[in-house]
Amino acid sequence: MINISKLRVDFISKGHSKKIIERVDVNVDRGESLVVIGPNGCGKTTFLHTVAGLNDSYSGEITIEEDRSKVALILQEIGLLPWKTVWKNATLGLDLNNMGDKSRTEELLDRLDLTKYRGDYPTQLSGGEKRKLGLVRALSVDPKILLMDEPLVSLDEFTREKLQNIILELWKEKDLTMMLVTHDIEEAAFLGERIVVLTSSPASVKEVVPNEPMGEVGFRRSENFYKTAQRLREALP
Amino acid sequence: MKSGISRYLISLLFLTLLWWLAAFIVRQVVPGPKSMVLSGPIKAFSMLFYHWNAIWPNFLRSALRLVISLLISVFLGATTGLIIGFEKPADRLLSPMIYIAYPIPKIVFLPVILILFGLGDLSRIVFIVLVITFQVALSSRDAAKNISNRHVKAVESAGGSRLQVYRHVVIPAALPAILTSVRISIGLGIAALYLAEESYTNQGLAYYINNSWKIFAYSDVFAGILAFAILGLGLYLIVDLIERIFCKWNYIA
Known part of the structure; x- marks a missing residue:
C-alpha cells in the first residue's frame, strides 16, 4: 500500500545543508497499522510530512497505491x-x-x-x-490511508487512553491503513502491528519490532503489551 | 446594545462639555468679535438641525466620495498586501516599492491628479485612494506574513489548492487586521477628503465649511465639523458591525 525506499531528506538553510533523514526503507501493507517511533527531534515529523506530500525536497522513492484524495493526514498541531x-x-x-x-x-x-x-x-x-x-x-x-503525527500529544493520560481506544476501533471498523508517528512508547505498543524504531537525528531505521497480538482494548493489560513496551525501551536510543 | 448606546451618549456629553468649556474660556479671554471664532456646542448643534437641508446634499456627496474611495482602497490594498505577505517572491519584489512610495506626502500630487482626472468626483476619489491604499496594503501584508503555517498545512494536506488556501486561511485570518486598517483609513480618508474638497468643487462638507468661514458663519463651520463627526462615527459603526458578523470567532472569550 505504501512503499518507501531509500528515503533521504536534506534541508538547506542559508547555504548550509543539514541531513534530517539518512535513509528509511519501510513498507506498509493494506489494512496494516504501522507505528514509527523515535526520540524527539529525530526527524519523525519530517518523515511523515514527506510521505504525505507536504515536502518535495527528498530523494528516494515513495509509492502510495491509492488516490491522493483517499490519504488523510492529522497534523501534530491539528x-x-x-x-x-x-x-x-x-x-x-x-x-x-x-x-x-x-x-x-x-x-x-x-x-x-x-x-x-x-x-x-x-x-x-x-x-x-x-x-x-x-x-x-x-x-x-472516507480515507483509505490515515497518516498521524503525534495525534494525542499533550493530553492527560486518561484522555489519551480513551482516544487510543477510539483510534483502534475506527482502524478495525473502517479497514484503514494507518501510519502513526509518536514518541510515546505505550502508544506505539498499543496501536502498532509493527513498530519501526528510528535512530537519533539524522534518522534511519534502527529496528522493526513486530507486535502481532495487538488489536483489542484489553491488550493494554496483557503481558505481550509490556513485553513490546520493554523491547521498545531497549531499542530506543 | 443598550449599554453600548449609553456609552456613546456619555462620551458625547463629555466631549460637548469640554467643547462648551473651551468656547466659554475663549469668550472670556479673547476680546471683541474674534471671541466668536470658537462657536459653542449649543449653537453648532442648532445650526446642524436648522440648516440640515443645506448640509445634507454636502454630507451625501462627501459620504459617497469617501465610501467609494474606501471600497476601492480596501480591494486594491488588501489584495496586493495579502499576496505580498503570503508569496515570498512578491514580497521581495514589491515591498521595497511600497517602502519608497508610502512616505511621500500624497498631497503634492493633488494638482497633478486634478489636471489629469478633471475637477469632478473622480479626481477626489483617486486622491483619497492614493492616500489610504498603502496603509491598507502594509497592514494586510503584515497580517498575511504572520499566518500560522499549521493552518496552511491543514488545508494543503486536505487537498486544498492555492486559491482555496487564500479563501479558507489567508483572507479569514487577515480579516481582523484588514478591518483595523479600514478604521485607520476612515480617519485618514476624512483628512484626505477635506483636502480634496477644499478647492474647485461646489459640493461636499469641506466646501460647506470653507464657504461658511468666508461669510463668517462660525456656527455653520462647526455644524459642518459635526457632520464630519457623524460621517466618521457612522462608518466606524458599520466596520464594527462587519467585524461582529464576519469575525465572530474573535469575540469568543
Whole structure:
C-alpha cells in the first residue's frame, strides 16, 4: 500500500545543508497499522510530512497505491481553523474536494460526542475535544490511508487512553491503513502491528519490532503489551 | 446594545462639555468679535438641525466620495498586501516599492491628479485612494506574513489548492487586521477628503465649511465639523458591525 525506499531528506538553510533523514526503507501493507517511533527531534515529523506530500525536497522513492484524495493526514498541531465552527472544520476536507455527502461527518461527530459543539468555535473546545475533531475531519473524507503525527500529544493520560481506544476501533471498523508517528512508547505498543524504531537525528531505521497480538482494548493489560513496551525501551536510543 | 448606546451618549456629553468649556474660556479671554471664532456646542448643534437641508446634499456627496474611495482602497490594498505577505517572491519584489512610495506626502500630487482626472468626483476619489491604499496594503501584508503555517498545512494536506488556501486561511485570518486598517483609513480618508474638497468643487462638507468661514458663519463651520463627526462615527459603526458578523470567532472569550 505504501512503499518507501531509500528515503533521504536534506534541508538547506542559508547555504548550509543539514541531513534530517539518512535513509528509511519501510513498507506498509493494506489494512496494516504501522507505528514509527523515535526520540524527539529525530526527524519523525519530517518523515511523515514527506510521505504525505507536504515536502518535495527528498530523494528516494515513495509509492502510495491509492488516490491522493483517499490519504488523510492529522497534523501534530491539528491545525483547526479558529475562524470556522466545529462543523465547518469537520467538513473542511469535504468542502475542499467538493464532496457533498456530509452524513459521515454527522455520524462521526455523534460517535465522538461532538454534536453538541457543532456551532461552537475550536477555542471553546478542550484539548481532547480538539484532537477528536481533528480525527473527525480526517475521517470525514472516507480515507483509505490515515497518516498521524503525534495525534494525542499533550493530553492527560486518561484522555489519551480513551482516544487510543477510539483510534483502534475506527482502524478495525473502517479497514484503514494507518501510519502513526509518536514518541510515546505505550502508544506505539498499543496501536502498532509493527513498530519501526528510528535512530537519533539524522534518522534511519534502527529496528522493526513486530507486535502481532495487538488489536483489542484489553491488550493494554496483557503481558505481550509490556513485553513490546520493554523491547521498545531497549531499542530506543 | 443598550449599554453600548449609553456609552456613546456619555462620551458625547463629555466631549460637548469640554467643547462648551473651551468656547466659554475663549469668550472670556479673547476680546471683541474674534471671541466668536470658537462657536459653542449649543449653537453648532442648532445650526446642524436648522440648516440640515443645506448640509445634507454636502454630507451625501462627501459620504459617497469617501465610501467609494474606501471600497476601492480596501480591494486594491488588501489584495496586493495579502499576496505580498503570503508569496515570498512578491514580497521581495514589491515591498521595497511600497517602502519608497508610502512616505511621500500624497498631497503634492493633488494638482497633478486634478489636471489629469478633471475637477469632478473622480479626481477626489483617486486622491483619497492614493492616500489610504498603502496603509491598507502594509497592514494586510503584515497580517498575511504572520499566518500560522499549521493552518496552511491543514488545508494543503486536505487537498486544498492555492486559491482555496487564500479563501479558507489567508483572507479569514487577515480579516481582523484588514478591518483595523479600514478604521485607520476612515480617519485618514476624512483628512484626505477635506483636502480634496477644499478647492474647485461646489459640493461636499469641506466646501460647506470653507464657504461658511468666508461669510463668517462660525456656527455653520462647526455644524459642518459635526457632520464630519457623524460621517466618521457612522462608518466606524458599520466596520464594527462587519467585524461582529464576519469575525465572530474573535469575540469568543
